Amino acid sequence: MILIVDDSRENIISLKKVLEKNNFEVDTASSGEEALKKVLKRSYVLIILDVQMPGMDGFEVAEAISGYSKAKETAIIFLSAASSNIKLITRGYSSGGLDYITKPVDVNILLLKVKTFYRIYEQSRALNEMQNALLEEIEFRKEAERKKDEFISIASHELKTPLTSIKGYIQLLERSIDKGDIPTVKNRLYKVQDHIEKLNILVADLLDISKIESGKLKFNKKFFAIDPLLDNIIEVMQQSHPDFKIVKTESVCENVFGDEMRIEQVIINFITNAIKYSPGTTEIQIFSRVCDGEIYIAVKDFGIGMSKEHQQKVFGKFYRVEETSERFQGLGIGLFICQQIIQRHKGTIGVKSSPGKGSEFYFYLPLNQNKEENH
Numbered sequence: 001m002i003l004i005v006d007d008s009r010e011n012i013i014s015l016k017k018v019l020e021k022n023n024f025e026v027d028t029a030s031s032g033e034e035a036l037k038k039v040l041k042r043s044y045v046l047i048i049l050d051v052q053m054p055g056m057d058g059f060e061v062a063e064a065i066s067g068y069s070k071a072k073e074t075a076i077i078f079l080s081a082a083s084s085n086i087k088l089i090t091r092g093y094s095s096g097g098l099d100y101i102t103k104p105v106d107v108n109i110l111l112l113k114v115k116t117f118y119r120i121y122e123q124s125r126a127l128n129e130m131q132n133a134l135l136e137e138i139e140f141r142k143e144a145e146r147k148k149d150e151f152i153s154i155a156s157h158e159l160k161t162p163l164t165s166i167k168g169y170i171q172l173l174e175r176s177i178d179k180g181d182i183p184t185v186k187n188r189l190y191k192v193q194d195h196i197e198k199l200n201i202l203v204a205d206l207l208d209i210s211k212i213e214s215g216k217l218k219f220n221k222k223f224f225a226i227d228p229l230l231d232n233i234i235e236v237m238q239q240s241h242p243d244f245k246i247v248k249t250e251s252v253c254e255n256v257f258g259d260e261m262r263i264e265q266v267i268i269n270f271i272t273n274a275i276k277y278s279p280g281t282t283e284i285q286i287f288s289r290v291c292d293g294e295i296y297i298a299v300k301d302f303g304i305g306m307s308k309e310h311q312q313k314v315f316g317k318f319y320r321v322e323e324t325s326e327r328f329q330g331l332g333i334g335l336f337i338c339q340q341i342i343q344r345h346k347g348t349i350g351v352k353s354s355p356g357k358g359s360e361f362y363f364y365l366p367l368n369q370n371k372e373e374n375h
């Protein structure tokens, strides 16, 4: 947008006509004071400014707007009766570009200058945009690098914990064997197995992450029945977590097209989290239902829950809810892997939750889909 500032109405009308004919958007002001008010309110690419005006003259206007943030990149073309006073021009104005035209205005020269300023303006805007995008990219990479470093340190710690326990239990196991104390031997063996399983899950998650990063996470999809899968999962999880009651509250007899083991992995992850983040509670509910041609599978707990702001972010890589991260160990990759798996099945994943009341982690998978398009 161009602002024409001139006390002569005829000048304004004729300049406006020429510029509008050349597809420039034009605004006008008939005094320096009116121009200042307009520049305060909006940004102009260019101001065509008459030097000789009653009240504030053109130079004073230029000097005044040089401090306005809205006029940071605004160029000015002065219209002056003679070129002799032009050296005064640069006195106060150092913001955008400056130029002048002597009166009577040669319309062709004016248009040439206006077009040049517009070109410069467009180029500098494109440069600014590029610079901002680059700065954003740098910030994004720095943050990713920081998260990766943090992840490596947490991952090493998480791997070391079960390893240390295994080492300790094996030493104790040796003593129990020497004593011939079979019940204690069995108990310690069970503990070792438990920690090896933890280690196994951790390493499997780390491998999945690296497969996702390199685009090598493969799926072996076929039709499978969802309800028996839920029953199997519940049986296994119930055995390893006897303190919890894992109940199926609703189910459907549907066949789903997908990688059964990967879908099982998602549900087990939901249940493991439901147990981990629900200390002091005893029930976990699982259910499946059909909604609008999709199957909805959910795991509901009555644990610590989380506020709205975390609910989308928990599916991001390495994301952990900060307020509770000290209390519960973890790497912040389980839900990210789940999200990738569901996404690769053309499904959606989400959570409904409220702090202190519990969470319902769910996913939708399309039913009756074409086998070919979902590989």
Ligand code: ADP
Binding pocket: 273, 274, 275, 277, 301, 303, 304, 305, 306, 314, 319, 320, 321, 322, 324, 329, 330, 331, 332, 333, 334, 335, 336, 359
């Ligand atoms: P991890 O549990 O290893 O931190 P996840 O990716 O499985 O990683 O989960 C990411 C975060 O989401 C967790 O750190 C936790 O803050 C939050 N979260 C996951 N499941 C639950 C749940 N059932 N209840 C409350 N918070 C949860």
